[in-house]
Structures are given as structure tokens and as C-alpha cells.
Amino acid sequence: MRKYQLNFIVRPDVDEEALKTTRERIKAVIVDNGGEILEEQDLGKRRFAYTIRRNRQKYREGTYTLYTFQAGNDTVKELERVININDNIIRFLTINLDEKR
DSSP states (O other), rough: OOOEEEEEEEEETTHHHHHHHHHHHHHHHHHHOEEEEEEEEEEEEEEEHHHHHHHHEEEEEEEEEEEEEEEEEHHHHHHHHHHHHHHTTTEEEEHHHHHHH
């Protein structure tokens, strides 16, 4: 298993319950596919440097979340598939920390 970092941005217009559900869904995908969450950080709502367009809408801010986790390659593929079909997530970035060094 390798160590990864996932940073994702949730739309600013979702309520607290939808934000919590989105975060729980991401954690469930990691754990259900054999991964282990090492650290979770709520980075709060931040303003973007530029407008991001998604589904014909423009966003100037979003709520950031950062997960550090250990998982296999198949878990990361499934995680990215789930994120791509989730309408609440504007952007995401997965970094392999083992290859970063």
C-alpha cells in the first residue's frame, strides 16, 4: 500500500449536512476498498484565484477538505471514479506521496 493525499473542493452552496455526507462517502470508499485514513483536515471555505466552471455554473469559492491515506492502486481508481460522478465536488487532486520524494 502506498501513501496518498487527496484534496477536494465542495461547492459553496451545499448545506452542512450535504458536506458531511460527501466527506463520509469519500471516507467510506477508501475504507471499504482496503485503505486506511491517516489524517483528515477541514480547511474551510476559501475564495478561488479564478472562476471555476462546472456543470454550466461558475464558482468563486469552495470548501476544501484534505485526506492523507494509505491504499492500493485499485482503491484510488475507485475513489476517483466516485468523485467524478459526485455533483457536489468541483475539483480534486490525488497525490502519491511515495513518488513525491
